[in-house]
Amino acid sequence: MINLSDAILVLILLSVLISLESNRMMTLVKIMGLQGVMVSLVPLFLEQHQAIGSGGIIFFQIMILIKGLLIPGLLYFAVQRVAIKREVEPLIGYHASLFFGLIMILVSLFITEKLQLTLPGGHSLLLITAITTLGAGLFLMMSRTKAITQVIGYLMLENGIYLIGTALTKQSHTRYVVEFGVLLDVLVGVMIMGIILNNINRAFDDVDTALLGRLKD
Amino acid sequence: MLEFVFLLPIVMGGAAFFLPVSLGRGILIVAALLHLQLTVMGWLGKLDPYFPDYFSSSPEGLLVLLVTSFIFLFISIYAISYMNETEMQSEHIFISCMLLFLGTMSMVTLADHPIVLWIAIEATTLVSAPLIFINRSKEALEATWKYVLICSVGIALALLGCFFITLAMDIKEIDAPLTFSSLNAVAGQLDPIWLKAGFIFIMIGFGTKMGLAPMHTWLPDAHSQAPSPASALLSGALLNCAFLGIYKVHVLMHVAGLGAYSSNILIGFGLVSMFVAGIFILNQPDYKRLLAYSSVENMGVIAIGVGIGGIALYGAILHLIHHSLIKSSLFLSAGNILLGFGSRLVKKTGNLARLFPKTFVAFFAGFAGVSGFPPFGIFISELLIIMGAFQRGRFVVLAGFIFCLTLVFAGAARIVMRISFANAGEDVLVEERMLRIIPSYVLLLTSIGLFLWMPETIFEVIIDTIKVLGGSVNG
C-alpha cells in the first residue's frame, strides 16, 4: 500500500514539474485534472485513514469528480473561450521555472527534515510533495502573465494545502461535511474566476494580466 | 435556531435572484429588517444553535453580527435609491448577492469551527465579487479579479493555518472537538510550535481579507471600484468579519500562553498597515481609494489595540464598532459625491459645502469622526489605545502609532478639504435625495449616540469579549 501511495505522490511531483515547464495552456489544464485526481486519491492510501465509511466513499467520489473533471472542465472551456493565444507567456522562463521547481523540492526536503522531530512519522514524502505543490502554485501565480495560469496556480496551491491537511491531521476532526464545504468553496471560486475571466476577455479582448495594471497608486 | 440568522438572508438572496426586480427591492429591505430582528433575538439569547459543533454565539461574534446587521439595513435603504439613480442593469444579481453577502457574513460571526469559519470567509469573497464588478467596467473587472484571486490565495493559506492548529492538537494526542470553545479549554496543552505556525498562516490569510498591509493590495482597488453601497458593506462589515477570525485565534494563542507572540505580530501588522495607508493617503487622487486606505489604517489601529491588550483592547473593540458605522457612512456619502460629480478623482470635485450641503455635513462629520474628533466614538477608542500602549510600556509602538495617525490625518484632511471647499463648476449630475442622505446620517448619529450613551448590554458584551484576553476597562 505504501508503495502505491508513494507512487501517487511521485506522480503528483512530476505533474508539478511538468506544469512548471509546460508552455501550452491546454497541457496545463490537463495536468491539473490529473493532479486533482491524484490528490483526491492520496488519503485513500494512507494508513490512518483506512477505515472509511460509506459516507467517505461518496465524498471521495464527489471529490474526484470535482477536482478531476468539473474544475478542469471549467478551465478547459475557459481556455477555449477566452485565450486567443494559447501560449502560457511566462515572466520567468521555463528552464528557470523548472530549476525553481527542483529548488522547491530541496527546500521542502529541508523543511520536512527539520519538522521531523515534531511530526508523527511516516509522511515525509507526502509532506515534501505537499510543500512543493504549494510553493509551485504560488510560483506559477507570480511568474505567469495569463490570468488563467493564475487560476491554475491557485488550484495547485489548494491541492498542496489539501495534501498537507491530509498528511498532518487526523480524519476525526475534519468531518466530511466540512471538507465538502471547503471543496464547494473552491469550486465556486473557480467558477467565479471563470465568470470574471470571461468578462475580462470581453472587455479587454485578452486575459493578459499586463492589461490588469491600471489600478495603482 | 441560531442558524436562521444566516440561512434567512441566504434563502432570500437565492429567491431574489429569480424573482422580478420590483419584488427584489422589497425583499432586500424585508430581509434586512428580519435579519436585524433575528440578531436582536440572538442578543437576547433566544436562539440556540442547532449544530453546536459548528456554530455558537460568542460575544465577539454577536458584536460583529449586530454591527453588520445594523449597517446593512441602512445600506440597503441607500442601495435602493442608488440603484434607481444609476439604472443598474443586473439589479437582481446585485440584490441577491447583497443578501448572500449578508448571509455569509452572519455565518462568519456565528461560526465556532475553524474550518467552518474558513468556509464562511471564503464564501464572503465569492458572493461579494459580483457586487464589485456589477457595472462591468474595465477597472471594476480588474479590481474584482485582484480581489478574488488575492483573497482566495490568502484565505487558502488560512486553511493551512487551520490545519496546523489541528495538528497542534493531534501531536499532543488531545481528543477534543475542533471548535474554538473547546480549543480554548484545552489550549494549555496544545503544541506551541504548531500553534504559532497556525497563527502565522491564519494571520496572513485572514489578514489579507482584513486588509492588513502588505496583504492589503486588493482593498483599495475593490473598495474604490465597487458601487458605493457595496463599498460601504465591504469596509464596514466584511473587514470586521475577517478580523473576527484573527481575533478568535489570537484568543486561542493567549489562552495557550503565547499571547505575547501573537500580540507582537498583530502590532507589527498594525503599524505597517497604518504606515502604508499613510503613504497612499498623502496626495491620493481618488477619494474612494482614500477611504479605502483609511480602512486599511483603521484595521491597523484595531490590530494594534488588540495586540496591546488591556484597556487598549476595549479601545480596539470600540474602534471596530465606530469605524464600521462611520466608514460605511463615509462610503455612502462618497457615493453621493460620485453620483453628483461623475468622477472619483478629487480634482474633478469641489465645493461640496455649497453644491451638496447635506452630503457635505455627512462627509465632513464622517471625516472628523474617523480622525478621532468628538463627538464620535473613535475619539475614545484612540485615546484608550494610546493609554493602553503606555501602560504596557510600548513606547516605540506608540510613537509609530501617533506618527501614522498624524500622517493619515494630514493627508486625508487635505483631500477632504479640497472636496468640501475648493472651487468647482456648478454642474451637478445628480441631486441629493433624502433616501441617500438619511442612511449616512443615521449611521453617524448612531456613532454619536454610542459616544454619548453606551447601552449597558453592549458594554457588557464588549467586556465579555475582552475578558478572555485579560482586557478590562480598569487597565
Place this chain on the structure above:
Amino acid sequence: MDTLFYALAVILAGGILPLLLYRQFKVMKAAAVIATVVGSMLGLMALTPALQDTGPPTTTWAWQQFLTLTFSIDSLSVFFLVPIFLICPLAALYGFHYMDKSEEAWRIAVNYCCLSLLIVSMVLVVCADSLITFALAWEVMSLTSYFLVVHEFHKKETRAAGYLYFVFAQAGAMCIFAAFGLIYSVTGSFSFDGLDQLSSPLKLAVFILTLLGFGSKAGIFPLHIWLPHAHPAAPSHISAVMSGVMIKMGIYGIFRFYTLLGDTSMLPGQIILAVGMASGVLGVVYALGKHDIKRLLAYHSVENIGIILIGAGLGMIGVATGNATMAIFGFAGSLLHVLNHSIFKSLLFMGAGAVLQKTRTRHVDELGGLIKRMPTTGRTFLVGSISISGLPPFNGFISEFLIYFAAFQGLTLPGISFLFASLAIISLAVIGGLAAACFTKVVGIVFLGEPRSEAAARASEVQASMTLPLLLLAVLCLVIGIFPAPFVELAFFGLRDMAMIGAIEPGTGQVLISNLAFAARLFLGILLGVTLLRRVLYAGKEIASGPTWGCGFTQPNVRMQYTGTSYAMSIVEFFQPFVSIRTVYSGIRRIFPGATTYETRVDDIAEIGMHRYLLQPLVKILDRLRWIQHGHIQLYIGYIVLTIVVLLLVF
C-alpha cells in the same frame, strides 16, 4: 458650578438659535449676540462666589460606564474664565455688523454656532478636572475653531490656512494624548490626582509632551507656523477670539500641568524661559517684517505668548530655587499678561477688521490716513498699540513690569539662573523696543499720513456694534493701566491654588502696585498740565495749515510717503540669520529703463525649516514608497509570500 452650566446652556442656545432662525437675518444675529452676551454675563456672575471662597464642589457625570466627566473650578480656572467671558461676547457683538452679507445667512448662522461651541468648549477646557474631560473639551475646541477659520472657504489661502491649523491642532492633540497616556500608565486612573507621584524623568517627559501640545496651540516658536496663516484667514472677530482667548488655552494647559506635576526641578523653567525668549523676540521681528496687518498682529500674538512664557519660566525658576518673590511675581505677571493680551489683542484684531471691512485690503502699504476717516477705530487702535507695546500708562506695562520685577529678583541667584534672568530682562527690553517700533509702523502707516490708495481714501467709520466693543476694550486698557490693583489682585488670586508657590500673603506687592499706579497717574497729571500749558501758549496765536514741508521738493505725492516695508527693513536686517529676507529686483536695464520692480519678502525660518528639512524629505520618501501599489497582481502575491517567509524565518 450650576450657574456656570446655566451660562453655558444660554451660550449654547445662542449657537443653536441662529441655525433655526437663519431665514431672518437680523433676528438671527441678534438672537446669537444677545444669548452670548447674557450667557457670558451669567458666567461672570458664576465666578463671583468662586472669588470669595474655595469655589464650588466638583461636578461629576458618569459617562460610558467606566469614564467620568469631572468639572471643577479652582482659582487658576477662574482667572482664565475671565478673559473668555469678557472677550467672547464682545466678539459676538462685533460680528453683528461685521458679517453683513445677508446672502450668506446660513454660513453666518454656522459661524455663530461654532463660536458658541468654541466658547463652551474653552470654558470646559478650563474647568476640566480629569484627563478624559480635558481631552474631550480640547478636541471640541480644535474642531470648532477650525470651522471658524475656514468660514471664508472660497478663498484659497483660507483653505490652506485652515488645513495648516487643522494639522497642527491634531498633531498637538496627539502629543497631549501621549502625555495623558503616560500619566495614565502610572496613576492608572483618568483623574488629575496623583500626578505628583510620577518619577522625575516621567514628569519631565510629560512636561515636554504637554509643552509640545499646548505650545502648538499657544503658538510658541517654532510651533507657531499655523498662527500667522490662520488668524488672517479667519473673520476678524474670530481672530480676536482665537488670538485673544483660544491660544491662551495652551498657556492654561502649561500652567495646569505644571501645577499638577509639581515638578520643582530647574529644567522646566529653563525650557519655558528659553522658549519664551525665542518666541518673544522672533515673533516681534517677524511681525516687523510683515505687511499684512492681520498677519502682523498674529506674529505679535507669538511675541506676547513669548512674554507670558518668560513670566511663567521665571516663576518656575523661582519655584525651583525657592525664591518665592520671583515665583509669585513671575507667575502673576504672566497671568496678568494673559488677561491684558486678550484685551488689547482682541481690540487690535477688531480694529484691523474694521479697516479690512471698509478698505477691503489687509496690506499696510495700501492704507494711510485712516484716523481722520475712521476716528473711533483709529483712536482705539492707537490705545491698543500703546498697550501692546507695553508702555505706561496702559495695561500692557503693568504685566510686563511684574515680569521684569521677577526677573530682577532672579538676578540674585547664582550661576546659570542669573544668566537666564538677565537674558530674560534683555529680551523683554528688546521685545518692548521692537514692539513699539512695530506699532509705530502700523499706526503710522495705516492710520496716519495720507491714504495710499483709493479704497483707503474712501473709507468711513464702521457701525456702532463694531465700535462699541472697541471703545469698551480701549477703556479697559486704560483702566487696568491706571487702577491696576484689583487686576493684580486677581492675578495673585489665580495663583492661590498653585500649591508649589506656597501661600501668597494678602497685600503682596501692594506697595509696588500702588507706586505703579501713582507713576501712571503722575504721568497723566503732568501730561494734562503740559496740555493746558500748550493751550495757554497757543492762546490767541495764529494757526495756519498748509502742505507738509517737502524739504525743498514742491510736488510731493502720497506715493512718496515712507512705506511700512522700508520703515521696518533695517531692523529686520539686523536679525538676519534668524530671518530670511528674499529680494526680487529686476534691475534697471537699457539706456531708457522701463518699469522695474523691487520686492522683498521676510520669511519665517521656522516655516522654511519645516518645509525644507521636515516636510519635503518626508514627502519625498513617502512618494518613493508609492511603488508598493504597483498594480500587478504577481507582485501582490509576492508580498504575501514574502510576508510568510519573513514571519517564518523571524519567529
Place this chain on the structure above:
Amino acid sequence: MESLLSFMLALLLAPLFPGIINRTKAFVAGKQGPPLLMKYYTLAKLCRKGSVYSTSSSFVFKMGPTVSFTAALMPLLFIPLAGTAPLFSFHGDVIVLFYIMGIGRFFTIAAALDTASPFEGMGAAREAFFSTLAEATIFAVLILFYRVSGSLSLADYFHGENAVSLAGPTGALLLFVIVAMFMVLLTENSRVPVDDPQTHLELTMIHEVMILDHSGPDLALIELGAFFKLLFYSVFITHLLQPPVPAGILVNGLLFYGILTLVYVAVGVTESTMARFKMNLVPKYILTSFTLVFFAAILTMGFMQ
C-alpha cells in the same frame, strides 16, 4: 523742600548746558560761537510764535510734543539732583521711567509719520531702531546695578546705603558703565557720532528730521524736552563719576554741577573731534556699548560669589 528747589534749578539750567556744548565746539574750532544763553532765546522766540500744521496731519501730530515733553520731564522727578533726594522714588521706578521715555518716543515717531513726509518717516525708522538697541544697553546697566546695589530705583542707585560708586567694591566695573552710558547718551540724544544736529541734509538726520514740521510752541516743547532728556542722561553719568564727599549740600551741589558741566564739555569735545558714522555702523556702535555692560554684568558673578 530742597528737593523741589533743586529740581526747579535743574529745570531752569537745562537749556544752559547745550549752550556749553556749543561753546566747547566753537572753542575747539577756534570760532566765537553763539552766546551761552542762546537756547533760552530760541525757546522764548518759539513760544511767541504761532504754528503751521500740515493738512496731512491729525491730532496725533499735536500730541507728539506734549507727550514727549512729559516723558522727558518725568525722569527728572525721580533722579537725585545735586546731592538732594529726588521728589519721588520707589522700588522699580527705573523700569517705569525708561518705559515712560518709550512712550515719549512712540509719540514722537507717530507724529513724524503723521506728516506723510518721506524724510520724517526715514528719521522715525532710524529712531525706532537705534533706541531699541540702546534700550538693551540700558537694561544691561540696570542688571549690573541690581547686582551691585540690590535695588531698582534711581534714588537708591545714587543715594542709598549700597549706592553704586566708583569707590565701591565693584567700582572697576562702573568704568564700563560710564563709557557705555556715555555712548547711550550720544545715541539717545542724537549727538555725533550717531546723529549730527548741525547737518543740513535731511536724508542724513535722525532726530532733527522728525520734528521738521513742528513749529512755534510745539517745537519749543520738543526742544525743551530734548534738553531735559540730555540732562537726565548727563546726571546719570555725573552720579557715577561723583566721588562721595561727606560734606554739606552746597559742596556736593557745586561738585555735582561741576562734574555735570564736564560731561557736557566731553560731549562737545566728542562732537568736535569725531565725524558722524555711516548709518549702517550705528547698530554696531550701540551693540558695543551693550557688550561692554553685559560683560560687566557677567563679571559681577565673580565679584558676588
